[in-house]
Amino acid sequence: MQTSSVLITLALPALALTSAACTTEAWYEGMKYSAESRCRQQPPSELQACRDRLNKENHATYERQRADLK
Structure with missing residues (x-):
């Protein structure tokens, strides 16, 4: 399960950036998704602070x- 999560994390922003209909909003959302995935790798005590920084x-x-x- 961890490997598929990593692949999705890497593929989504790449797909958003290379799409013919790529917009800055799609890029922005793809990057936020990647950052959210990195937040989930933080220790539980840091998770909420990471998400708060991300969702400002x-x-x-x-x-x-x-x-x-x-």
């Missing part, structure tokens, strides 16, 4: 911050 902003907020940097 949505895609719209990310886009606004990205536009401000340009």
